[in-house]
Amino acid sequence: MATQVIMPKLSPTMEEGQVARWLKKEGDKVSMGEPLAEIDTDKATMEMQALSAGVLLKILVNEGESAPLGEPIAIVGEKDEDISNLLEGKKERAPKAEEEKAEEKPEAKEEPEAKEELKEAKKEKETKDEEAAEPKKAAPAKEKENERDEIKPAVESSGDGRRQLISPIAARMAAEGGVDLSAVQGTGPGGRIIKRDIEAAMKEAKPSPAAAPKLRPMAMPKAQPGAVYGPSAYRDEPMSEMRRTIARRLVTSLGPVPHFFLTTEIEMDRAADMRQQINALYPDAKVSLNDVIIKVVAAALMQHPQVNASFQDKTVRHYEHADIGVAVATENGLITPIVRAADMKSLIEIAVEVRELAGRAREKKLKPEEYMGATFSISNLGMFGIDEFTAVINPPEAAILAIGAMTPKPVVREGEITIRQMMRATMSCDHRVVDGAVGAQFLQTFKEILENPLYLFLG
Amino acid sequence: MSSQRTQRQENAEAAARTAAGVMDEPARKEASDILSEDRDTLLKMFHQMLLIRRFEEKCAESYSMGKIGGFCHLYIGQEAVAVGAISALRPDDYVITSYREHGQAIAKGISPQAVMAELYGKATGCSKGKGGSMHLFDARVNFMGGHAIVAGQIPLATGIAFASKYQETDQVTVCFFGEAAVNQGAFHESLNMAQLWRLPCIYLCENNMYGMGTSAQRAMSMDDVATKACAYEVAAEFVDGMDVIAMRRATQRAVERARDHSLPTLIEARTYRYMGHSMSDPGKYRTRAEIEKYQERDPIKLFRAKLEDNDLLTEGDVKQFEEQVREEVDGAVKFADESPEPTPEELTTDVYANPLR
């Protein structure tokens, strides 16, 4: 039976989404879990996966068009299936604004019946446009999109690195167990989500910390060469007049990079527990708290893309991936090797990579591209017993996070004094890019995830 | 040991007969003397030859109407070989042959209905519609099939004869094949084993002078097939394949050799096919005149003349036979036409005798 594909909720705050790109054409076969389209949400461009298998019978919302949450955007069903009743539904629900927008596009005339009332008015225009429009269908929309926000890969080859790979059994288990795949980090080759990733996700999802299951050590997954990422892709957004003024004024008042600082205190018990459990599962991984922090920062950056950005004189550059610089002290001084696309990597991959990078940093064997061009940095002086400090931004990054030591402290929980592992984190922000509230929201997300690392699996 | 020597002598005689080539007139007369045969047997043979001729003509018609598909190799012109040879057998003797086998099938006792239904691809065909023109089978009359790989049936015949000897049943196997088959290794391997192990098998080569479109002269380093038997010390006969009585006599001698002495024989029957190799043969490799020359010695015409000369057949009898045969052939077509096609389930049955899953 044919089913409607609806505009999915791809972020907690998303209200409508724009179809950036259809990854399937009408008539293409679609299998469950396969990427169907890229959707621009208020936060990011996300891949939308098919929730049923069949043939993509009809695209209802074209590239560049938007639809509110829950609105049908396509129909998937059996080949040659009659979908007229589903198209009826579309017609009823289609909001007016949508129709008017569609009118401007040449392919809109292919929409069956949906715009009955507009037909009359359009008739004349249609006949005129018909010949001219036919050969370059869809092309104008594309051009327009490119004008609006240009996606430039910084490295050519990073093109298809974004397709989420998943093994069939993992896809099935995720579907049956209601696991959100976007929150699962694949540990297979090329980041493929495999059975054990889903098992881990489901284990984490079970709210029974009291009776933690006994963990069986497993052989550690290899850090896959396939998971290497180049510097993140980015898009340059024209700077608004206001933003330009803010930048100018802040620089003149506070120096070349106008810093401001935000501090928060974070309860680390759960994160520390999680780290222990992971190390019980994969003793060879030797995941450190710092690795957990990198992962959480990356996740928080994905939710706050305004922070994953840099000041570029005439534009603000927004990065697709979180390339995290990790400050490492060496005999010769400070260097910040970069974990590329930390948002795409599993904790274990990050741990392995950081250890390897730090090792080579100390041996002075890092290549320039391995320490230049992060999108965000972390400096951790906790191991030196520092409770709290401020770090200097590494331009052109928009922020840096200074991590202090984790120490047991008495805190009040449910009216009682109890001991918790507490850690202070101070973020330095470039005010030209990040306003106070934006930085505060980021830090709040960071704190929330770190205090409840299950969020890592929930997106 | 003594039987071996006898065999050698016999072979030498056979080779001498063969070397003489086409027999001279007195020898041919003697070979086909019919006075010692009883009339019923002779008329039965005449009827069979006529039936096969008319049956094959009807096949050509049905083929052109699209009722018969695939390959269809007709036997017209060669009727004396099948009828004469098979008339010399016991009902429980085995016959196995090539893909040009409608004639042998009918002569061995498969009903024209069952053969025609098979050609029509019907469930009532002698192979349930699964074999077609080239794969007629009937276990009830020990007709062991038409086989469509040239010479493929020759080792099989050898094995059937092996089984008869193993089971001590005194059955004889006759294996028909065209002259082109003797260029295959299977022929030589079989003759070697048959003589080596003394198997009751008659290898009957129907030399119709063409292997599809290639004349035997263009394909064989020597003219006579029968002489090849010398290489294996197999007894050989050279027969006029247009003379049904000569065929019967030669086969009778071979049957005796097989049944009583458990020894093989190679018979070369010189014959001619009037039609193309198959229904799709344009026949560009021979002249009309050549065909007409052989049609003068048409086996049915020759046999009819001989029967009439000896007052065993009248024109009225011939008319009656023609009438009877027409009814039989029309009946076969009607039966085939009206028979049901195999059910779809038949697609997957008979692949294994013990299907395991």
Added chain:
Amino acid sequence: MAVITMRDALNDALREELTRDPDVFLMGEEVAEYQGAYKVTRGLLEEFGAKRVIDSPITELGFAGLGVGAAMAGLRPIIEFMTFNFSFLATDQIINSAAKMLYMSGGQFKIPIVFRGPGGSAYQVSSQHSQALESWYAYFPGLKVVMPSTPADAKGLLKSAIRDDDPVIFIEQERMYGMKGEVPEEQDFTIPLGVADVKREGTDATIIARSLMVPAALKAAEELQKEGINCEVIDPRTIRPLDIETIIESVKKTNRVVIAEESHPFCGVGGEISAEIHERAFDYLDAPVKRVSGADVPMPYAKNLEQLAIPDFLQIVAAVKEVAYA
């Protein structure tokens, strides 16, 4: 149970079936007076006589066809190829006659025949004598293809093959004739055709292996166990008809599959099994099915090259680690 070699287990099976059914006879090159090129038929001439244990000339097409003809007429021949490499000459009779006779005769002529002999690699006998032909024969409907990997299987399966009413291609492995194992001694011990055997139970990955690769797979499984990877080893034993159900059941449990085979990879049985798994258990796979096959080259003579051409347990170990992401 007696511990005997695969050679003797096969010899016992032949002896018992020749004793049991007078319609059974054995024919092949050097099977009688020479006592068998590989001594599988040792002593049978003396016991059953020249009528039933028959030395044939070197005439593979001829005696293969003779066997099929004899089967048409009611006998139950066992045709030995000195090695399956020589069966190439007989393929017309095996395929065009034996495999298709029942079908094209509309069910009238069954062909209860066994074509048996050693197949696969031996030791440095080079290209024309080291070929695994199971995929050739398994391709054809009408044939059954059996490959034992233990003495007990060899005996039980050969007895079933001889009693079966269809043509059976029974491929022994030359390198395994001397392999010893426990074999039940009862006269009526048989193993049904078409039933796979789980040679080792496991949970983390399934290794499907046949013939020579079964011992290699078991050794690989032992190695992998040391690293905490628990492998199931399945021997289909009958290649056609394939007991795919047992395989699928295992795949559903382990989600990971390695197929080990001595044969060439291209158009091989491993490819077929892999396709079946993808068709029937795609949603249970955690990794692509991995094949470990013989090299895609004619078998070389030089010892070191020959070793490179035949898969060993280490390649199976590596393949399992790959599918188990270990």
